[in-house]
Every structure is written in structure tokens, then in C-alpha cells.
Amino acid sequence: MIFTPIALEHKPLLDPYLTPKDEHPLSDFSFTNLFIWRFAREIGYCVIDEFLLLKTCYPKSEPYFFYPFELSARSAEERRGVLEILLSHYPKATFKSLSKDQAQELEEFFPQRFHISPNRDRFDYVYSIPELIALSGRKYHKKKNHLNKFFQAYPDFVFELITPSNALEVEQTYQKWYEQNPNKDEALESEKKGIFSCLQNLSSLSIIGGLIRVDGEIVAFSLGEAIDQSNVVMHIEKANTSILGIYQAINQQFLANAFSSHQWVNREEDLGIEGLRKAKLSYQPHFLLEKYEAH
Structure with a gap:
């Protein structure tokens, strides 16, 4: 074997x-x-x-x-x-x-x-794409507030799909963020290699990327893919955390511009990391997909 x-x-x-x-x-x-x-x-x-x-x-x-x-x-x-x-x-x-x-x-x-x-x-977190685009109602009130603050502070922001023509710029931007991260470790280094490998092979993979620019600079990017006619998996989401509302913006803009015809987005697992679990729950998942282990 x-x-x-x-x-x-x-x-x-x-x-x-x-x-x-x-x-x-x-x-x-x-x-x-x-x-x-x-x-x-x-x-x-x-x-x-x-x-x-x-x-x-x-x-x-x-x-x-x-x-x-x-x-x-x-x-x-x-x-x-x-x-x-x-x-x-x-x-x-x-x-x-x-x-x-x-x-x-x-x-x-x-x-x-x-x-x-x-x-x-x-467990995987699964959300309604139409709901994450609209962010309507009381349960999304805080998210919509953060998003609106971003829109108000940066009315001239630009969303772009990632293509072979801007992929290298995304790599260079993330390399800079990575070097500035005081908590980088072997796991983050492995993730960075995976991100760069995807960016370098965009045309060969089923992946779609999106980015946001403020004043011409890339401030966030995301990588995801439609795995069937209804379901999308979001693999990577990175942003400049000094910009208020940037994560709400890249989440909403990427779904609106790349996956608005789909119903569900799987934003993967929280790995038991307390802050990540809190963030994923704050987006009001429709349900969690259970995963089992056999030892």
C-alpha cells in the first residue's frame, strides 16, 4: 500500500x-x-x-x-x-x-x-450567504455597524477579484503582514506557504480570490471556492487589523461579488481557539457540521 x-x-x-x-x-x-x-x-x-x-x-x-x-x-x-x-x-x-x-x-x-x-x-460553521451579504435584522446589528463604519471611513475603497495580474502583489502584501506578526510560528509559516502556492496556481485550481484596496493599498484578501451549486468553502481570510470593520467588509464584499448565486458558505472550524470560536459564533451560523473521530 x-x-x-x-x-x-x-x-x-x-x-x-x-x-x-x-x-x-x-x-x-x-x-x-x-x-x-x-x-x-x-x-x-x-x-x-x-x-x-x-x-x-x-x-x-x-x-x-x-x-x-x-x-x-x-x-x-x-x-x-x-x-x-x-x-x-x-x-x-x-x-x-x-x-x-x-x-x-x-x-x-x-x-x-x-x-x-x-x-x-x-465542527464546521455553515452560514446563509444571502444573510451575510445583507446583514439585516437585530442578530447582525453589530456586524452591520462595523461594516457601515468601514464604508463611512473609506468610501472610495475598491474591491477586486484576485487574478494572475495582481496575485504577486497579494503575496508581497501578506509577506509584509507576516513579518510584522509577533506571534508567527511553524503553523503560520506552513499556512503562508499554502496561500502562496494557491496564488501562484490560481488558473489551475478551482479557487477564487478577492481583495479590498484602500488608497491603492491592499488591506484584505480572501480565498474561497464553490464546491457545488449551493455550497462555498472559505479557506483563507486575511486583513490589516488596524482598519476598523475590515473583516466585516472583506467577508461581505467577497460573498456579494463572487458567490451571491450560492446559498451556503462553510467557514471551516475553530480548532478550539477561544477567540476564533467567539468570532465564528458572532456571525450566527445556521448550523454546525459535526465531525467524528475514531481511535
């Missing part, structure tokens, strides 16, 4: 497996997500009996796996068969980012083999 590290050239092979099959797909399973985070951890793939297996391994850690991906509907017995092959090679295998149905099926296949539990820190 040989796992090949993912690279851009593998996108045509992996995309059909990663095509969403649920009404509200988890954020983890797009090629772009894997592509961004391949600098933070080893991510490899293996195809067995027309099932795609993904293995992830952080430095100095045991690998973990995602549930097998199918090109087309397969039987439970076929899924159990490929899982048995995987477990014969990796007897201590653990699984992450399982849907509730996958967790239940794994438990049925291998009773007593796994301890399965939800991981709240990894």
Missing part, C-alpha cells in the same frame, strides 16, 4: 472522488484544502479497488486517515473490504473528519475496535 504525496498534477485524478455527495459537505474534502495544508502535514493518496484513501501525518505523529472515497455508489461490503485492507497494513489506524453516518458504519463494521466520539473543535 503506497501513498503518493499529493501535488497539483493529481487534481484531475482526485477531483472526481472528492465531488460532494452530501447536501452540506465537510470543508476538509476539496483538493484545494488538501493542497493548502500539505506544507503543514504529509498528505498522501492511494487508490485501491476504485476507492480513494487519504493518509495524513503530522511531524513526529502517527498517521490518520479519512473514510474511503467512492467514484460512484458502492456497497457497504465493498467499503468494509477496503477498510480491512487498510487496517491490515495499519493496525493502529485512526480516522478523523467522519460524518455521523460514516462513524456509525465504522462502528458496525468493527464493533469494539474503535472509540468513536465527536470533536467539537473540528
Whole structure:
């Protein structure tokens, strides 16, 4: 069982497996997500009996796996068969980012083999795009106030889509912000490499980028993608925090200009970071997508 590290050239092979099959797909399973985070951890793939297996391994850690991906509907017995092959090679295998149905099926296949539990820190936050564009009503009152203050302070701001012609400028801007960040660490460095890799390969990925300029300077940018006709995943959002209301502005402007025809935006997980959880909850998610782990 040989796992090949993912690279851009593998996108045509992996995309059909990663095509969403649920009404509200988890954020983890797009090629772009894997592509961004391949600098933070080893991510490899293996195809067995027309099932795609993904293995992830952080430095100095045991690998973990995602549930097998199918090109087309397969039987439970076929899924159990490929899982048995995987477990014969990796007897201590653990699984992450399982849907509730996958967790239940794994438990049925291998009773007593796994301890399965939800991981709240990894739940995805899903929001209504029309609501985040309009920010109407009492529940969005504070967000709308911040947004209006930005509009009032910077009436001549400019929103642009990120293209190969301005991508290098976005890189240079974020490099400057990164160098000024007193809290940078290995994780942030890996994220920066992933961001730059996306910006350098915009035309080859399914990703869309947007940015805001104030007085000609880039003050915020975001990277996201439509993963089907209804759902968008927001992968990256960065801004100059000295500008009041800038995060509300890039969030609202990017959705309004790039994804207004879609219904739902998945803004990914909070990783158990208190400030991030508070910020994500403040945008009033319509629901959280549960993720389970099996150890």
C-alpha cells in the first residue's frame, strides 16, 4: 500500500472522488484544502479497488486517515473490504473528519475496535450567504455597524477579484503582514506557504480570490471556492487589523461579488481557539457540521 504525496498534477485524478455527495459537505474534502495544508502535514493518496484513501501525518505523529472515497455508489461490503485492507497494513489506524453516518458504519463494521466520539473543535460553521451579504435584522446589528463604519471611513475603497495580474502583489502584501506578526510560528509559516502556492496556481485550481484596496493599498484578501451549486468553502481570510470593520467588509464584499448565486458558505472550524470560536459564533451560523473521530 503506497501513498503518493499529493501535488497539483493529481487534481484531475482526485477531483472526481472528492465531488460532494452530501447536501452540506465537510470543508476538509476539496483538493484545494488538501493542497493548502500539505506544507503543514504529509498528505498522501492511494487508490485501491476504485476507492480513494487519504493518509495524513503530522511531524513526529502517527498517521490518520479519512473514510474511503467512492467514484460512484458502492456497497457497504465493498467499503468494509477496503477498510480491512487498510487496517491490515495499519493496525493502529485512526480516522478523523467522519460524518455521523460514516462513524456509525465504522462502528458496525468493527464493533469494539474503535472509540468513536465527536470533536467539537473540528465542527464546521455553515452560514446563509444571502444573510451575510445583507446583514439585516437585530442578530447582525453589530456586524452591520462595523461594516457601515468601514464604508463611512473609506468610501472610495475598491474591491477586486484576485487574478494572475495582481496575485504577486497579494503575496508581497501578506509577506509584509507576516513579518510584522509577533506571534508567527511553524503553523503560520506552513499556512503562508499554502496561500502562496494557491496564488501562484490560481488558473489551475478551482479557487477564487478577492481583495479590498484602500488608497491603492491592499488591506484584505480572501480565498474561497464553490464546491457545488449551493455550497462555498472559505479557506483563507486575511486583513490589516488596524482598519476598523475590515473583516466585516472583506467577508461581505467577497460573498456579494463572487458567490451571491450560492446559498451556503462553510467557514471551516475553530480548532478550539477561544477567540476564533467567539468570532465564528458572532456571525450566527445556521448550523454546525459535526465531525467524528475514531481511535
